[in-house]
Amino acid sequence: MTRDTDITTRSVAFEKYHGTDNDFVVVDADEYVPDRGAFATTYCDRSEGVSPASVVGREAGAVASEGGIEGPVGADGVLFLALEDAFSPPRVVMTLVQPDGSTAAMCGNGARCAAAWASNRTGSEEIMIDTQSGTRHARVEGGEATIEMGVPAFAPSEVPLAAGRTAPLIEENVEGLTVTAVDTGVPHAVAFVEDVDAVDLDSVAPAVRYADVFPEGTNVTVAEQIEGERAFRQRTYERGVEGETQSCGTGAVAVAAVAKRLGRLAGDDPVTVSPPGGDLTITVPDDGPATLQGPVVRDFSGELAADPRRRVDA
Numbered sequence: 001m002t003r004d005t006d007i008t009t010r011s012v013a014f015e016k017y018h019g020t021d022n023d024f025v026v027v028d029a030d031e032y033v034p035d036r037g038a039f040a041t042t043y044c045d046r047s048e049g050v051s052p053a054s055v056v057g058r059e060a061g062a063v064a065s066e067g068g069i070e071g072p073v074g075a076d077g078v079l080f081l082a083l084e085d086a087f088s089p090p091r092v093v094m095t096l097v098q099p100d101g102s103t104a105a106m107c108g109n110g111a112r113c114a115a116a117w118a119s120n121r122t123g124s125e126e127i128m129i130d131t132q133s134g135t136r137h138a139r140v141e142g143g144e145a146t147i148e149m150g151v152p153a154f155a156p157s158e159v160p161l162a163a164g165r166t167a168p169l170i171e172e173n174v175e176g177l178t179v180t181a182v183d184t185g186v187p188h189a190v191a192f193v194e195d196v197d198a199v200d201l202d203s204v205a206p207a208v209r210y211a212d213v214f215p216e217g218t219n220v221t222v223a224e225q226i227e228g229e230r231a232f233r234q235r236t237y238e239r240g241v242e243g244e245t246q247s248c249g250t251g252a253v254a255v256a257a258v259a260k261r262l263g264r265l266a267g268d269d270p271v272t273v274s275p276p277g278g279d280l281t282i283t284v285p286d287d288g289p290a291t292l293q294g295p296v297v298r299d300f301s302g303e304l305a306a307d308p309r310r311r312v313d314a
Ligand SMILES: N[C@@H](CCC[C@H](N)C(=O)O)C(=O)O
Pocket: 022, 098, 103, 104, 105, 106, 107, 108, 109, 110, 186, 187, 219, 238, 239, 240, 241, 245, 247, 248, 249, 250, 251
């Protein structure tokens, strides 16, 4: 294949995926993207970023059969995925670049999309995903992906909490919110509230997200326990997006892990955690890694300018 070597005209093939409405532009890591941060900032923008109606070389059939040309503008991040299909099961190295140009060590819903992307390419239901927070086993079946998420950690060095702090942060007041800090691949400050809809997340979350006790910042998750059920409602304000997303997989695992730590939940049975974008099924066993399960959808595909300063899709 002849590759276009002129950066002013070079384009990059992408696919758009979402897991419970946490949506990602997916790009093969082999594609030459000169500045991944600028690429993510430009195409994730919620008013002027990528949309099904705007992309060049859109796969029309896929769009027509997968929901028409309507769809959200922008995305919650760009997943750069390097497939290593000589292994059994196939492996994929996942790098999430967020709308602010930062990278995140882990993304639960991103990992579910990465697993589906690799499964679509290889036909394998089993995928190993290499992330900055460890290698995660994934299973893709019947439109759903299940990810092994590691063991949630409360230790100050793992969250991480401010240097010198020796005790886990359990139900403490941080900037007006009573939170528990946990690492589920990335840090989360989880607050249980009576009604998640009554929380003005955009107002209360930023101070917690930047609180001194979290030297690397934190995602901020509010959760509501549904009485009489093994179920919770969830809303998350994400670091890197700097706003609320429709779903957050590491946040859903954090809700279940913190519920267990606080004695709101017992046993190993699955828990339903519902962010605005849909339902996720979580297990947090007493011994062993947590799991995250939920639907994955491939929305559409197309091409984008590799150098967004030269974008031709807008
Ligand atoms: N949406 C993700 C979490 C992505 C990482 C987060 N924004 C961070 O910077 O820690 C998920 O589904 O887990």
